[in-house]
Amino acid sequence: MTFQISDHFLHLTIDGRLYNESIIYKCFYWYTREFTVNIDLKNETSYNISLQPISKRESSYNWGEVIERIKRDLIDFRLRDIITKETQTIKELIVAKAFAYYDTEDPLTSDVSDRVGFDPENV
Amino acid sequence: MKERLTRKFLPPDIFKKSAGDTYYLLPFKFHRITSKKEVLINEVGDFLIVPVGTSALIIERKINREDHEELYADLIANFFISEQPIPALAEVLATRYRTKKSFLDYFTSLHIFVITLRCEHTCHYCQVSRVTADKSLYDMSKEHIDAGIQIMMQSPNPHLTMEFQGGEALLAFENIVYAVKRVQQEALIRDKTVTFVICTNLAPLTEDMLVYFKQNNILISTSLDGPESIHNKNRHKPFDNSYQLTIDGINKCRKELGEENISALLTTSTLSLQYPNEIVDEYVNQGFRNIFLRPISPYGFAKHNEKKNGYETAQFLDFYKKALNRILQHNLNGYFIREDYACIILKKMITPFPVGYVDLQSPAGLINSVIVFNYDGKIYASDESRMLAEMNDFTFQLGTLGYSTYKDVFYGTKSIEISEVFLNEALPGCADCAFQAYCGADPVFNYATQGDMWGHRPTSSFCQRNMEIIRYLIELMDSDKKIEKIFRNWITGKN
Numbered sequence: 001m002t003f004q005i006s007d008h009f010l011h012l013t014i015d016g017r018l019y020n021e022s023i024i025y026k027c028f029y030w031y032t033r034e035f036t037v038n039i040d041l042k043n044e045t046s047y048n049i050s051l052q053p054i055s056k057r058e059s060s061y062n063w064g065e066v067i068e069r070i071k072r073d074l075i076d077f078r079l080r081d082i083i084t085k086e087t088q089t090i091k092e093l094i095v096a097k098a099f100a101y102y103d104t105e106d107p108l109t110s111d112v113s114d115r116v117g118f119d120p121e122n123v
Numbered sequence: 124m125k126e127r128l129t130r131k132f133l134p135p136d137i138f139k140k141s142a143g144d145t146y147y148l149l150p151f152k153f154h155r156i157t158s159k160k161e162v163l164i165n166e167v168g169d170f171l172i173v174p175v176g177t178s179a180l181i182i183e184r185k186i187n188r189e190d191h192e193e194l195y196a197d198l199i200a201n202f203f204i205s206e207q208p209i210p211a212l213a214e215v216l217a218t219r220y221r222t223k224k225s226f227l228d229y230f231t232s233l234h235i236f237v238i239t240l241r242c243e244h245t246c247h248y249c250q251v252s253r254v255t256a257d258k259s260l261y262d263m264s265k266e267h268i269d270a271g272i273q274i275m276m277q278s279p280n281p282h283l284t285m286e287f288q289g290g291e292a293l294l295a296f297e298n299i300v301y302a303v304k305r306v307q308q309e310a311l312i313r314d315k316t317v318t319f320v321i322c323t324n325l326a327p328l329t330e331d332m333l334v335y336f337k338q339n340n341i342l343i344s345t346s347l348d349g350p351e352s353i354h355n356k357n358r359h360k361p362f363d364n365s366y367q368l369t370i371d372g373i374n375k376c377r378k379e380l381g382e383e384n385i386s387a388l389l390t391t392s393t394l395s396l397q398y399p400n401e402i403v404d405e406y407v408n409q410g411f412r413n414i415f416l417r418p419i420s421p422y423g424f425a426k427h428n429e430k431k432n433g434y435e436t437a438q439f440l441d442f443y444k445k446a447l448n449r450i451l452q453h454n455l456n457g458y459f460i461r462e463d464y465a466c467i468i469l470k471k472m473i474t475p476f477p478v479g480y481v482d483l484q485s486p487a488g489l490i491n492s493v494i495v496f497n498y499d500g501k502i503y504a505s506d507e508s509r510m511l512a513e514m515n516d517f518t519f520q521l522g523t524l525g526y527s528t529y530k531d532v533f534y535g536t537k538s539i540e541i542s543e544v545f546l547n548e549a550l551p552g553c554a555d556c557a558f559q560a561y562c563g564a565d566p567v568f569n570y571a572t573q574g575d576m577w578g579h580r581p582t583s584s585f586c587q588r589n590m591e592i593i594r595y596l597i598e599l600m601d602s603d604k605k606i607e608k609i610f611r612n613w614i615t616g617k618n
Contacts, residue, residue: 025365026555033581036124040575080152087150090209094166097217098224 001071005063010035011053012070017045019074020081022103024049029076129259145184146204149216153178154557156594159419167219168471169201171603219475223560224482226477226492229280231533233481233493235506236271238263238287239295242492244324244365246358250390250421262295263498268302270524271496275310277529286320286344288506289497293327303339307599317459320344320429325372327358334378340384343376345369347387347409349395349402357392370409377410384447388415396438399446408458415463416446416587419571420507436584439590451599461613468593469610471561481505483563483589487545489519490538500524502532506540506569519567541566544576550582558593 004011007018012025024047028037035051053061155175163171163178180186181204186194210216226343242249242262263271275283285306285545287299303319310317319341337342349356351366358365369387374449376385387406389395395402406414420440443464449463467480481488489505497598500523503509511586519541522532532538547553547564556562568585569578574602578590580586 029551030581056513075179076153077555079179082182082557083148083151086148090149091166093209094213094217094220097214098221121437121592 001074008052010063010066011051012051013042014047014049014074015045016041016047019047019078021047023074023081024075026080027073030073031070068105126494127496137429140539144185144334146199146206148182149202149205149210151203152464152555152559155596156601160598162557162597163203164560165192165202166560167202167216167223167475169203169599170198170472171201171203172597178470180448182586191336194283197558204504215613222475223477226479227415227486229278229282231490231492231494232280232479233286234275234278235288235493235495236263236268236269237509238268238289238292240290241289241294242289242324243294244291244358244360244604246390248357248390261290261498262299263496264500265301267498267500267524268497270303270500272305272309272399273301274460274496274502274529274532275306276313276315281314282318282521284318284320286322287321289326290504291327292321293323293332296327296332300335303341303539307339311613320341324360324365324369325376326357326365327370328375333375336376337380337480339512339589341380341429343385345376345385345387346375346390346547347373347406347411348389348392349398351407352400353394353398357390364415373409379532382410383414386413387411388416390420391417391442393435396435396591399442400449403446403449403453403460406472407458412459413461413463413466414446414447414450416443417464421568421584431441440588447595447600451606451609454612455567455605459612463540464611465596465610468596470595473611473614482565485545485547485563486542487564487566489545489565490521490533490541491545492550492595494521494532496524502527504538505567507571511567511571518570541576546568550577550580552586556590558590 001015024039028039028049031037032053035053038050040048048113051066058066141558149165151163153161155161156172157174160172161175161178163173181198186195186198191612199206200580202212249381254440275285285302287302289295292299297323302395319339320343321341322344325345328548335341339351346358347369348357354366354369355364360368373385373387381474389402403414419513447462450460454462467478467483470476470478479492481492484492485533489508493505495504495506495509499510501509501512501520502522502524503512504519504521511518512520519537521535521537526614527535544550544566545558545564547559547562549562553559553562553564565585566576566578569583570586573579573582578585596610
């Protein structure tokens, strides 16, 4: 990841192999409150991102702090991406089970009602 | 010979996995609540407060049973990780997810009838009322009342709430009596239970009305904006003292109907934001056991003004925290009083049950939980939708009483259009938010403040407000066990 500050812009280049498109968009979505965000594909493996403060008072910006926040947020969104991918199937299973339409369940049938051998008809 | 089965527990070693064995992630999200702590929240709203960086350790498989015994046990027990690809208690998790969404089971429950638009107050934050004696122009006609009741009775919900609003609802008391009688007859035929609520400033209250309310188990909801100076500035009644009328009315209702059948709501105005402690103390002095610190309403002041809305959101959050701390202080001093907005969120956090607060649900409460029949026969998706209509914006108008069928209203083109944006699970920003299970979607708010139903979370005052309140509640619980106990008492209702 490389950073450059010039003409009141913060320019970043991010390796798309570490942080994919989804991660980058989700992360920088939250920066659109304070900044005008531009995301371009530099090449097959990299993204160019530029941030320009919406407020005209650029001198009040601590770019160092912004860079630290970006690094932290990118890691967080990458972790979230890992969770989402790893848990997609189980999540779909849970939701499907939650809203499956259950018809009247067939009563369980077995020789005994209790697996340790208790026979309720022979007390 | 068949091995004899036994009830004895198997030895602990059978259940232990070795340090090298991996575990499987279950769906969860995380969010930093302070510089040192983060909160993990699973798909059904269970949460764990842990040191910052714990989520990374979990995901990187650096947690194990031996070195992190307590954390590991918490993660397993609370469905954050599993030792099998499909957890043994997957059915329990699914049932809990279903329970969280069970408010959808029976569809619309709350039916608001704006019985009149006439009012004798001139509350400065009200956008909808008219001061006039012309009943025919601003009262709901009996034909519209009948049509509204017909639609209400078609709801699949066996438990309905019929809420009369205004203007000042009691100015059309005869129509309320007519409507209640009709509904009671219909409810018997259709085997439904109906709860009646009247929203009133209590100024027109008479002894006959009190007798009627008691006979028909009608609940009263009124407004108390704080001490006299604040209340009267917010809710001016020409040539009279609105505060005194309200207090007198509350006392009469308590005496006649019982304390549990009268509630008061606070409307937070810009003036209110300067007096959090005074407002809380007023509620305590008047003997209330709950106060609802409702967010400031965006309808009426500058729409699409992000800067103004953002400033006022920051002010509201400052007000909320100060007021909440004052409420907690009263509780610590032995006076039980709960804050209702916090309770809504805490109930979602601490219990497996959903909450019937329509402004903080996903799928959103509009249409699914509430519908509004206006005095002029128009049907709206929510109370705020009709406020937009008063500003000549009919985006959320769903139909007309006497013309539109139940299907037209609830399954028509507009309802379907709104349904595409009323799930926070599918909204940008919300889809990955750790607080998703505690929050909701509000397409009307998004539209009114940001120009479209989707909304833009980074600049949304709905998002900023709820994220900060939820974060603050978690931080408070983590910081002081006494506060956690107070919060739990609020949910259980124990005094």
